[in-house]
Amino acid sequence: MIKTYISKISILTLLLVTFGSCDLERLESAQEVAPGGGTLDTYTAYTIDSTDPAGSNVFGRIVFWKTDLDQTLVQISLYNTIDDILHPAIIVDGAAGIGTTTMMTLDEVNGTTGELSDSKFFLIADTAFYDSITSLDAHVSISLSPTDATIVATGDLGIHADPVETN
Secondary structure, three states: OHHHHHHHHHHHHHHHHHHHHHHOOOOOOOOOOOOOOOOOOOOEEEEEEOOOOOOOEEEEEEEEEEEOOEEEEEEEEOOOOOOOOEEEEEEEOOOOOOOOOEEOOOEEEEOOEEEEEOOOEEEEEEOOOOHHHHHHHEEEEOOOOOOOEEEEEEEEEEEEOOOOOEO
C-alpha cells in the first residue's frame, strides 16, 4: 500500500515537473516608447538661492516642464542638503521674503539625493499653469525639515525673476 502511494506521488510529481516546465516561456519586455511619448522639451527654469550662504548654503534650481497634455511637471534639484532629511518645498504668493500665503505644496526634497522624494516630477494638472509661469507673482521656498520651518533656500518666480533658462 505504501509502495503504491509513493509510486503514485512520484508519477504525479514527474508529470507536474514535465508539464509545468513547458509553460515557463520567457517573454521579452516591450520597452519602446509610443510615438511622441516620453519627450519633454519645453521648460522654464529658475534659480533657488541659499538664505544662509555662510551656513547650510542649500541652493539649486526649479524647472517647470510642459507636457504634451498641457500639464506642468515640476522638478527640483538642490545641493548641500542634509542627508536623510526631507526638505519641504512650497510655492508661496509674492516675492521671496514678502509673501506668506502658500499657493501650492510640492513634494518634499530628499536631502540624500537633492531631488523630490516621491518622484522625479511633481504634477500640476492645471493646463493653464505652465503658460502663466512668467506672470506668476510667487516664489519657491525650501524648509529645513518637516518639523523645522526655517527657510534654507528660496527663489523668485514669474514677475520677480528672469528664468535662468527656457526654451
